Amino acid sequence: MINTLDQNIVAAIHSVVGAGPVGLHEPTFSGNEWLYVKECLDSTFVSSVGKFVDRFEDDLAAYTGAKHAVAVVNGTAALHIALLLAGVKANDEVLVPALTFIATANAISYCGATPHFVDSEDTTLGIATVKLRDYLQTHTQQHSGQCVNIVTGQVIRAMVPMHTYGHPVDINGLLAVAHDFNIVMVEDAAESLGSTYHGQHTGTFGLMGTLSFNGNKTITTGGGGAILTNDATIARRAKHITTTAKLPHAWDFIHDEIGYNYRLPNLNAALGCAQLEKLTAKLIAKRTLFKHYQAAFASVEGVKLVAEPAQCFSNYWLQTIMLNADQAHQRDAVLQATNQAGLMTRPVWRLLHQLTPFTNSPRMDLSTAVQLAQQLINIPSSPSLI
């Protein structure tokens, strides 16, 4: 009897994670979470001021090697502020993969700018460097040191590469493109805490990088995010405008610009400090889970497991299978069968240029992203599964 692809995939996942049901990615609180959160409550400093925010920022900077980390309320807020500080203004365009979560395009919209969608590679799952360079060569002109979209006449101010599912993008290639075309890089490392490219932590290559600590991420603060940067002035500005742009004073309320209420509460930072202590253990578990899946899928025809790119260390945030091109039509059947079997799986995000708010946004040929969207499926990835 020949099993079908969806049955084989269900069996392979079951062989790794057991009977289930299992979620896609669940947090674990096995360290000092109670201790720090209780200490935070006992201190009464649960809100905008408190030692855990400072400590979390210091710990993030130390872990990633960024000179500065500014904790904020979530990854979307981190992207919004990073784009503002990158100089993104109304009517600018920002290059962003069509294959990413909508938060990035939303954050671009908050600045009054427009997302300009670019294609992905099937190796890294991130922005396709060579294709982007060719596209910019033929579709943009330099005016006064700015990259102008020939078709729309708008300035392409920034690019936001994303490290998909934790796998580092071709960051050196993209830095060269950004440099050659006068485009600022803001690195979306929401999914890649713990991932490195040639030994350097993702999120520390661009002018700024952003992190997310949402409940489904490798570590969580309930809701939270951070901006990484090596630029002291930008770090100061990020702290200032995420805390209502208030000038320091014993009692007076002077705000010198339009600011945001984006600071991370101390309560959430307390959770983050404890979670960060367990990050290395989680990364080891997630890598072990990858190896288990690799063994399980070795004998399954028609599908392969996505592995970290060469010279990269991936946090393997979401384990991902890629259906062979000739099996792509079976994607929904696989999603159906796995979810029905209590194994939570999901496809990539609906490509951003296919979503109502962004159907009219500028874009290059997106054929690889469209193809990948039919082939990629995330499978249960919690570090607790090993």
Add this chain to the structure above:
Amino acid sequence: MINTLDQNIVAAIHSVVGAGPVGLHEPTFSGNEWLYVKECLDSTFVSSVGKFVDRFEDDLAAYTGAKHAVAVVNGTAALHIALLLAGVKANDEVLVPALTFIATANAISYCGATPHFVDSEDTTLGIATVKLRDYLQTHTQQHSGQCVNIVTGQVIRAMVPMHTYGHPVDINGLLAVAHDFNIVMVEDAAESLGSTYHGQHTGTFGLMGTLSFNGNKTITTGGGGAILTNDATIARRAKHITTTAKLPHAWDFIHDEIGYNYRLPNLNAALGCAQLEKLTAKLIAKRTLFKHYQAAFASVEGVKLVAEPAQCFSNYWLQTIMLNADQAHQRDAVLQATNQAGLMTRPVWRLLHQLTPFTNSPRMDLSTAVQLAQQLINIPSSPSLI
């Protein structure tokens, strides 16, 4: 020997709160805070999904009498979303007191709209109803059912009255103005959880009301806020666009509009549920503190304690003294002396039309607000002080 005003005020506060040092408003966690937060951690649902968010929303609706409450990440986010759902668009104007916290004007700016500053009454410390009506009469015209500013040609879409320091504004008067001039009311009840106007909870009169649970508020969630409304459609829309406008689906990511990542994490909601259980006790304590201050200040010449308006119940969020007009020049001396004595005090927020980002915003005569800013001083207000 005749004591100076600042010395008399220091002595009066000391007589109520003891030697100090004392802060302006500090949270207390004397109920089920740790229990619920621990339960939340143990459930692993710390983030966007979880029973404490649902419960907190239900509890807020039950307490305030609003049909719906939508919990969000802070009061600024609540204002931003409420204004969007009130129909505030780019180039609209929104009426807002000059005497309020900058968050309101910032939220207006996030919509691309402009704050239009209005004066306050010295009784309620909120918007001056009669003066506003007279101003609108002479400075606006109705065009197709919209209130148009004659000077700027822009639509005055909404007004955002605020219940200053917990004291209810003249809400019936303002509702009549809003009705007569076709202006939508969004009520800023950030400071007035527990305060009622003619027996009805503040924040439930306008099309929407907003709350804040920042660390300095009567109850806190670390950081948090909520939108109150009696309109089921608005409540649904508020939940939708504060949770990235994602359509429900087992695995697909379809977002039908530009949304926000403004949901309150379950961890913070757990804290809120416990805090809400203690709200009544806190309100009693704060009212007792007011009475103690009343007795202490009865014999101090040149200053009076601000009391709740007639037919209103104030939560007395921040206890406030008002220097007599002929003593207003002593404000900074009083601030200096009290803070030096370890008694944290502060003046009103710098009036919004005096802040760099809003100096060019439209405004009416603001003479009462300017006068009040020289007379009002908040004094230590924690419920734990009695």
